[in-house]
Every structure is written in C-alpha cells, then in structure tokens.
Amino acid sequence: MLQNNPLLAQLKQQLYQQTPRVEGIIHAHEKGFGFLETDNKKSYFIASQHMKNVVNGDRVSGQIITKNDKESFEPETIIESSLQSFLGRITYNNKMMTIVPENLPHKFIKCKVNGHLNHQLKNGDWVKAKLLTHALENDKHMFIAEAMQFVAEDSAPDLLWLKTLARHNLETAAPLDELFTLNEAESKVRQDFTDIDFFTIDSKETLDMDDAISITTDDNHHFLLSIAIADPSTYFIAESATNQQAVQRSFSTYLPNYTISMLPKVLANDLCSLKPHEKRPAVVAQITINSQGEIIYSATRFTLAWVTSKAKLSYSEVSDFIEDNIPLTTPIASLPQQLALFEQLAKLRIQWRSEHALVFKDKNEYRFIFDEHLQLTNILKESRRIAHKIVEEMMVIANQAFTHKMASELGFGIFNIHNGFEAKYLDLVMKLLAEQQIDQLTKEQLATLEGYKTLRRTIDDNPLLEYRLRRFLSIVDFATTPSAHFSMGLSAYATWTSPIRKYGDLANHRLLKALILNQSTTPPEQQVLTVINERRKALRLAERDINQKLYSQYLSDKLDQSFTAEIIDINRGGARVRLTEIGAIAFLPLSLLHPIRDEISIQPEAGKITINQTTTYQLLDKLDVVINEVKADGAGIIVKLAELPSIS
Incomplete structure (x- = not known):
C-alpha cells in the first residue's frame, strides 16, 4: 500500500529536489575509494561501495550527502563514460565471458562478442571493446561491453606494439601487395639520369629509401645539387584504392623496432625504393646554390627521370669518414669529393638559415636496443652528427625550391604552416618579455614573421626564457595555400621529399608532376588535410605511449x-x-x-x-x-x- 501512496511519492520528490547535486569527473584511488572533481576544482569523497558503479575518468552527476558535517558524493547519472572504447583482456568465470579493462585490473565486465568478429576468443586474449551499458544506466548496476576487434594473444611477443596500435586506431600491417605497373606515358618522357652518381644516406635498417643525392660545382663556385625523389605515384592513380588507403593512413608508422608502411611493401621497400644498382623512376630537382648559400631559383629544374643509386651509405659511416677520416668501403671514385662538398654546403646552409631564417637546436636522440624476444635491453644516447645535418639541409633546400615553384606557378598545394604565438596569448608573451627587460618589439611586430625571427635570435642564449615561451606557441598545421612557417623562419614551406612515407608529400608530388607535364589539376580537398592532421596526432600519441611503456619496462x-x-x-x-x-x-x-x-x-x-x-x-x-x-x-x-x- 505504501508503495502506491501519492503522499509518500510526493515527499520523496521533495527530498530529491532539495538534495544538492553536482557533476564532475571521477578520480579513482587504488584503495577502492575515489573523488569527484567538479569543473570549479572542488573535490568530494566517494565511498568504495559507490565507486563500484563508476570508473576512473567518468563524467557523472549525483547528489551531495552531508553527514556529521562531512560531505560525500553519490553518483546517480552517467554523462560521459571513459570506457566508451577500450582495450581489455578476456577472462572466463563459470563459462561466462568477461573483460578486464587494461587500466582497471580489478573490474570484471560482462562481455558479448560482435557478430563480425571472426575469432574464437579464449582466456587471456586482448580485444578492443565498446561499452554497451553503464552500471548507472540499469537497476542491476551492471557494466556490459562488446568485443569488437581481436588484438593479440596474451603471449604474443609483440603484444605491447599491437596493443598500442589498437589503442590509437592504427593499422598493424601494411596494405596488401598487388601487381603494380608503371605509367607508360610518364615512362616515355623520363630523361635518363642513370649516369649521375646518386647515393643514399639512411639508417642501416632502412628499406623505404625515397631520396638520393649528388653534387658538383661549377666555375663560379656554385654548388650544383641534384636530388632524386622516388616516384610512387607513377604506379597508381589518384582515384585508386591504393591512393585511398594512403590518404587514410597519411604516414608510415614508425615505432621502436616496428615499422608499418603507408604504401604496400612491394612499392615502399622494392619498386619505389632507391635501392643501390637498381634503375628507378624518380623526379629529380637540379638546384644551384651560390657561394653565400642562397638558392638561385631561376636556375632550378624539376625533371621526370630514371636514376640508379650507386651506393647505400649509413649515417654512421658518412660521419665517420667526414669527422674521423675512417675510409669508406664503397668503391665509387666520386664519393670522397662529393661528401666533402656536401659538408661544405651543409655548413654554409646552416649559417644562411641562422641569418635569414631559423635553425632548430640539436637534440639528442635515443635508440632502443632489443633482444630476439623483443625485450628492451639497452638505450643508447646518440648526438646528431654531420651526416644527419647534411641530409636535413639537402631536404630543406629541395623543399624550399619546390615551395617556390608551387607558390609562384600553381598557387596551391599542401603547405606546412606555423603562426608563431597564439594571438590570444600575445599579451602574456609581452608581459613575460617585459619582465626579462626585452622591449624592442611591439605586440604587432611580434605577430609578424620578421618580428618572431628577431625575438628568436634575441633569446637564442636564454634557453630558460625560450622554454617558458613554448606554451604560448600555436601548433604546426596544414593549408592549401602558401602561408608563413614561423618556426622555420620562412614565408612558406611545403614538403615533397618523402612520398613513400607521407601522403602530403605524395599529393604534392602529383601536383609537381602535373606542372612538369603541363597537365591541369585542382587544389587538395580540405578533408584530406583534416585526415592528415588527425593521423599525425594519433601517431605522436602512439609513439609517446609505447616509449613510456618501454621505459617503464626497462626501469x-x-x-x-x-x-x-x-x-x-x-x-x-x-x-x-x-x-x-x-x-x-x-x-x-x-x-x-x-x-x-x-x-x-x-x-x-x-x-x-x-x-x-x-x-x-x-x-x-x-x-x-x-x-x-x-x-x-x-x-x-x-x-x-x-x-x-x-x-x-
């Protein structure tokens, strides 16, 4: 009778309305209890019996209970669950399948299997799942999930990598190989540059080599630089499935000891790779640089060509030869003279960029060493040597020459842009500079490329201030029209030198070839730039993710x-x-x-x-x-x- 009593129902409603309510984010403690943190940073204790109905990171609403002058929180409604999509390990309890989320080792969630998952799941298997029902959404206070994707067996030697890739929605293998044929029309107009002594500088393990270099000088002491860039687009058209897959992947995936190419392996590692002693289709940039380090754009030529790399050199052997006079093992007569010229040009260009653009400071790199069981055994700190600087400077030259051609003759492409400081932070930047007694720039000047370059040179010997200013910088982005790249100190910058590894470079490659062949073309779609941006973020998160886990394993x-x-x-x-x-x-x-x-x-x-x-x-x-x-x-x-x- 009491259950149907309207007066009792009204009293309950009044009590409910009078009880204060808040919403916020759940923060779980390893001992079972937790806290709710509201948007205004106020915190409320949550008892362990109520934490069973929520998980760390959930956004929930609920009521504040006051007892003995102490406030606590009781969750009532889920607003957004942190478990919408998650990795977990399959377990069986009395033949009932459950899943344990990777970051919640004591949370067993009832699990169903998606009908499209073509894998017989067993105890210990890792899967990617989605949450179907949250405990706050049913009277039984039960979590229910659905296994959507098999990730790996618990004993898989590459489990750490497979979990990382799945966590960030990245593929675990290259696109399937198929039979590719050359574009005959392009082949007929390619010039024969196979007599040029091109060579590659890469890591010893690199298979997807997409650039080769060669250099001479003329009577005016100009450097005559030739850069051959692999031409994968000659094997498939823009409307092909291969190209669509490349768009979706946007980049080759490089994790420690684990590479997944953007293109099918037969293209990336064989047909397009500038392997030594193999004739390959390429686009060659012939660029003249004067004795002051300036690119003579009027003398630049881009040509569809056939090239044959004469040698594959590693960063270490090139640096050993230049820095320590250790003889080369490659018997090519022109190499010692070429490497001497490349060293001169690299140093000249670094000086030119420091005066007219900007140069990034050298940073140490860290190389992970694994055993045959993929266990991290050592970490080597490596400084950037002369070979790395040579390759970097030659690619910047090639990209600057390409940018000039695209901006002056086409007007569109995929450009890398950086706007310096975020406009909304300029007042804070000016305040910080004033504290350091740096007052030669106005706020308006600081928003310009020249002003930004002036500031960077001014604080070059103040690493602490430079570090503090970083949090006010905008992020590097992409645009279809030329725009400044503040962090490089250039009025525009676009890349085309890695078409095997980056879709943006591949798309720019197609535009360049259209110019060379006098073909019509259209600007890249904005959606493509959005995909590239999202993919780049996912790859950076994946790299940071696995590095942190490998470091944890090592330490x-x-x-x-x-x-x-x-x-x-x-x-x-x-x-x-x-x-x-x-x-x-x-x-x-x-x-x-x-x-x-x-x-x-x-x-x-x-x-x-x-x-x-x-x-x-x-x-x-x-x-x-x-x-x-x-x-x-x-x-x-x-x-x-x-x-x-x-x-x-």
Missing part, C-alpha cells in the same frame, strides 16, 4: 638506481623531468622534494619552485634522482632526489 628492475635529470615542466603536483642518459620522462612529486608541504610554493607560470621563499628549482635545472617507483603497466615513473637540498 622496473632499476629501483634506487641514480640518473641525471632535467626539469622540463612544473605543475601543482611537482616537476616532470627527463632522464638525460636515456630520455625517459618521469615525475618528481612535491612530497619527495621537501618533507614540509607548507614550506613549498609552486609557481608553474614562472617555471620555478621555492622553498622557504628561496627559489630552489626551476625549468631546465639538472638534478640527481633515483627511481622510486615504476607503476604497473607503464602508467608512470616516479623519481625522488638522490639527496635532499639543505634549506636554511
């Missing part, structure tokens, strides 16, 4: 081992640091910086931490740290100071 047995670290970010919780010997990113929490929290002041915008009103740490500081904790499943690396500083 898991090195607790209390000492490393030199550099502070790269400061936030409310502490400092992010890079272990300079191996490149790993770790976190140094405030609790391990100083034992008394009230004595610490965090100033993230200023990039410093003070203790007892004394600046003790700031961005780019070097510290000696030891590994304190490596969290499960590569979730993070925690370090502590090797020795606490003495603060008076």
Whole structure:
C-alpha cells in the first residue's frame, strides 16, 4: 500500500529536489575509494561501495550527502563514460565471458562478442571493446561491453606494439601487395639520369629509401645539387584504392623496432625504393646554390627521370669518414669529393638559415636496443652528427625550391604552416618579455614573421626564457595555400621529399608532376588535410605511449638506481623531468622534494619552485634522482632526489 501512496511519492520528490547535486569527473584511488572533481576544482569523497558503479575518468552527476558535517558524493547519472572504447583482456568465470579493462585490473565486465568478429576468443586474449551499458544506466548496476576487434594473444611477443596500435586506431600491417605497373606515358618522357652518381644516406635498417643525392660545382663556385625523389605515384592513380588507403593512413608508422608502411611493401621497400644498382623512376630537382648559400631559383629544374643509386651509405659511416677520416668501403671514385662538398654546403646552409631564417637546436636522440624476444635491453644516447645535418639541409633546400615553384606557378598545394604565438596569448608573451627587460618589439611586430625571427635570435642564449615561451606557441598545421612557417623562419614551406612515407608529400608530388607535364589539376580537398592532421596526432600519441611503456619496462628492475635529470615542466603536483642518459620522462612529486608541504610554493607560470621563499628549482635545472617507483603497466615513473637540498 505504501508503495502506491501519492503522499509518500510526493515527499520523496521533495527530498530529491532539495538534495544538492553536482557533476564532475571521477578520480579513482587504488584503495577502492575515489573523488569527484567538479569543473570549479572542488573535490568530494566517494565511498568504495559507490565507486563500484563508476570508473576512473567518468563524467557523472549525483547528489551531495552531508553527514556529521562531512560531505560525500553519490553518483546517480552517467554523462560521459571513459570506457566508451577500450582495450581489455578476456577472462572466463563459470563459462561466462568477461573483460578486464587494461587500466582497471580489478573490474570484471560482462562481455558479448560482435557478430563480425571472426575469432574464437579464449582466456587471456586482448580485444578492443565498446561499452554497451553503464552500471548507472540499469537497476542491476551492471557494466556490459562488446568485443569488437581481436588484438593479440596474451603471449604474443609483440603484444605491447599491437596493443598500442589498437589503442590509437592504427593499422598493424601494411596494405596488401598487388601487381603494380608503371605509367607508360610518364615512362616515355623520363630523361635518363642513370649516369649521375646518386647515393643514399639512411639508417642501416632502412628499406623505404625515397631520396638520393649528388653534387658538383661549377666555375663560379656554385654548388650544383641534384636530388632524386622516388616516384610512387607513377604506379597508381589518384582515384585508386591504393591512393585511398594512403590518404587514410597519411604516414608510415614508425615505432621502436616496428615499422608499418603507408604504401604496400612491394612499392615502399622494392619498386619505389632507391635501392643501390637498381634503375628507378624518380623526379629529380637540379638546384644551384651560390657561394653565400642562397638558392638561385631561376636556375632550378624539376625533371621526370630514371636514376640508379650507386651506393647505400649509413649515417654512421658518412660521419665517420667526414669527422674521423675512417675510409669508406664503397668503391665509387666520386664519393670522397662529393661528401666533402656536401659538408661544405651543409655548413654554409646552416649559417644562411641562422641569418635569414631559423635553425632548430640539436637534440639528442635515443635508440632502443632489443633482444630476439623483443625485450628492451639497452638505450643508447646518440648526438646528431654531420651526416644527419647534411641530409636535413639537402631536404630543406629541395623543399624550399619546390615551395617556390608551387607558390609562384600553381598557387596551391599542401603547405606546412606555423603562426608563431597564439594571438590570444600575445599579451602574456609581452608581459613575460617585459619582465626579462626585452622591449624592442611591439605586440604587432611580434605577430609578424620578421618580428618572431628577431625575438628568436634575441633569446637564442636564454634557453630558460625560450622554454617558458613554448606554451604560448600555436601548433604546426596544414593549408592549401602558401602561408608563413614561423618556426622555420620562412614565408612558406611545403614538403615533397618523402612520398613513400607521407601522403602530403605524395599529393604534392602529383601536383609537381602535373606542372612538369603541363597537365591541369585542382587544389587538395580540405578533408584530406583534416585526415592528415588527425593521423599525425594519433601517431605522436602512439609513439609517446609505447616509449613510456618501454621505459617503464626497462626501469622496473632499476629501483634506487641514480640518473641525471632535467626539469622540463612544473605543475601543482611537482616537476616532470627527463632522464638525460636515456630520455625517459618521469615525475618528481612535491612530497619527495621537501618533507614540509607548507614550506613549498609552486609557481608553474614562472617555471620555478621555492622553498622557504628561496627559489630552489626551476625549468631546465639538472638534478640527481633515483627511481622510486615504476607503476604497473607503464602508467608512470616516479623519481625522488638522490639527496635532499639543505634549506636554511
């Protein structure tokens, strides 16, 4: 009778309406309880019995319960679940299939199998799943998921890579090979450049070689540079399925010890690759550079050609020859003289770019060494040597020459653009510069390419200020018309030198060939640029993801081992640091910086931490740290100071 009592129902409704409600994000604690953080950063405790109905990262709404002057939160409605799509491991409990999400080792979710999944799932298999029902959406408070894609067996040696690729919606294999034939019309007009002593410089393991170089000089002491770029587009048309797959992939995937080509392997690693002693179709740029390092654009020629690379050289052997006089093993008479000229030209161009454009500072690179079981055994820190600089400068020259031709003769293409500082941050940039007594530029000048270049040269010897300014920079983007690339210091910049590996370069290749052959063409569609941008973000996240997990794997047995670290970010919780010997990113929490929290002041915008009103740490500081904790499943690396500083 009470259940149907209208007065009781009305009372319940009144109580419901009177109970305060909020919404926010769930933050789970490893001990079972959790917290709700609202948009205005207020936090409410959630008891463990209520945490069973939510997962970390869920956005929920619910009621605030006050008891004994203490407030807690009880979730009622799911707004957006963090488990919409997730990786998980299949388990069976009394013949009922469940899935355990990868970041929730104690959460067993009832699981169905999608009818299109053509794989017999067994215990331990990893799958990609989607959430069908959230626990807050039914009376039984039950999560229900559906397995959509098989990822790998739990024992697969490349499980870490396969999970990373699936997590970021990336393919695990190259497109299927098929029978490709050359474009006969293009073949008939190709010039024979096979007598030119082209050669490649790449890593020893590289198979998809898409550029080869050669150099001489003339009587005016001009450098006569020839750059051959592989021509994959001569094997398939823009309307083909192969081209559509290339659009969707946008880039070849390069993860440590794991490469997945954008194009079918028969093209990327064989028919198009500029392998030594193999005749290949290419587009050759013949570029003249004067003794001041300037490109003479009027003398530039682009030609459809046949080329034959005479040698495959590695970065290490070229650098060893130039820097240490170690003899080359390749018996080509012109190579020693060519390498001497390339060294001269690279240094000349670096000087030219430092005066007329901008040059990126050299950074260390880190190479992962694996055993036959794909276990990370060592990490080598490698500095950029002369061979890397030669290749980089020659490709910049080729891309600048290409950009000039596209901008002046066609007016469209796929251009890389960078607008310097975000317009909305210019006032903050000006304030920071004023604090550093840098006042020669107005806000309006700072928004221009010339103003940006002036600032960069002004702060070249102030790495801390340069680092602090980075957070105000816009991101590199793409456009179909020429626009400035502030970070390179150029009025426009487009690339075409990696058509095997990048779809944007492949599309630009087609446009260049249309100009050479006097064919009509149309601007790239904006949707293509959107796909390229999204794919680039996914690849960067995947690389960061797997690197962090590999570092965690490598450091898991090195607790209390000492490393030199550099502070790269400061936030409310502490400092992010890079272990300079191996490149790993770790976190140094405030609790391990100083034992008394009230004595610490965090100033993230200023990039410093003070203790007892004394600046003790700031961005780019070097510290000696030891590994304190490596969290499960590569979730993070925690370090502590090797020795606490003495603060008076």
